[in-house]
């Protein structure tokens with residue numbers, strides 16, 4: 001029955017804005033974004049209408065993997081600021097009605113973490129078993145182009161395991177001391193008032209205890225793309241129990257990097273693991289109605305009966321931005337914004353998509369990331385004129401194309417900009433229980449149009465996306481008026497004329 005599977009718990013209605021701190025805003029002129037920079041621009045997020053912020057790692061790190069290699073989970077890297085800055089960020093966010101999620105990286109530390117330094121100091125070290133050491137490697141492959149997942153340690157004559165770079169040794173979560181230490185990290189931040197965590201590669205803490213070779217690794221794939229072991233679920237249940245012991249509905253959203261909704265679903269457990277998991281097929285999807293229809297249907301078919309709340313994401317710091325994926329088309333990016341913000345589930349926005357940014361083109365001599373992900377990590381242009389709000393040293397990466405035109409300043413001032421499209425769509429979402437929490441039902445439409453109804457009690461909306469590069473006729477049953485077109489179209493509030501321009505999307509409300 002409509003509405004019985006959803007309630008108003010905050011994270012179901014939330015719209016999450018991902019901040020990649022290095023590239024968000026620089027306050028001290030060193031060319032790298034920082035926490036005071038985030039503080040100075042929190043109002044941008046409020047103006048947009050997102051209500052939750054996820055901040056990618058700001059902890060102490062040698063930066064072999066841009067902060068996903070942590071050498072102290074309970075301190076902040078000087079590049080980004082101080083512990084006090086983070087406390088101010090938590091408090092200032094809360095003062096504005098925003099929730100704040102930090103990034104929790106449980107699978108691996110930095111090789112400079114004191115735990116690993118101790119572990120590799122001798123085979124007899126009390127922390128030897130905090131990491132995974134073996135006499136012989138198997139064929140497991142690491143991600144980020146790192147080759148074998150095993151690195152030889154000369155001094156102690158064994159190999160250690162790393163699913164990512166050799167500078168990111170994997171923790172051994174079967175050791176209760178590791179569990180206790182990592183729970184201590186969570187408590188440290190929960191006590192400071194964070195509203196939850198995004199959990200990095202949440203499906204990776206459990207390793208195959210037999211260390212069997214894997215044919216997919218032999219074929220060149222990295223283990224992180226399919227590691228799916230029962231023990232990761234036990235780890236997550238432990239984390240969930242801890243988080244649930246805190247007041248205030250703190251949330252866990254996990255990165256489960258497996259491209260299968262059925263597998264991702266397992267990480268919700270019996271309501272005792274992740275509250276939400278990323279589901280990445282749309283992150284790879286080209287501008288194609290069949291691909292979108294297939295993954296949206298699959299999510300509804302599998303997740304709704306299981307009472308697992310979906311998430312939607314088109315871009316993040318690890319993948320080519322969706323506008324770039326759609327051949328640079330702003331028109332498609334605008335239509336995709338309507339789709340993203342009207343599906344059933346919590347949307348995650350990646351900083352800059354609200355400005356219509358494309359990936360930056362990075363010359364080989366400017367490349368930073370060993371995994372080749374620099375393009376989407378380019379700095380946000382704030383002001384129209386160079387240096388676009390980055391007023392000291394030039395930013396650590398070049399700007400995306402047309403930074404002046406896509407600057408926040410220009411976008412705020414132009415009521416027809418993609419920024420205001422996002423803002424308006426979020427306003428409609430906030431005002432409509434159907435768009436936030438309602439059920440999702442596809443309606444008959446031409447194959448190149450994706451059309452669906454959202455309904456919560458009496459509240460109903462219809463959403464139509466024309467993927468075709470030509471105008472198409474489409475008359476949905478009933479009488480509808482347009483609440484918001486992605487671009488063009490007749491004035492909002494007028495009757496829907498039964499046609500969609502090329503690559504145009506619309507949110508419709510019933511005519512009263």
Ligand code: NOJ
Pocket residue numbers: 065068069105164200201255317318
């Ligand atoms: C996933 C993160 O999103 C990515 O940026 C990072 O390189 C790996 N996990 C390793 O932490």
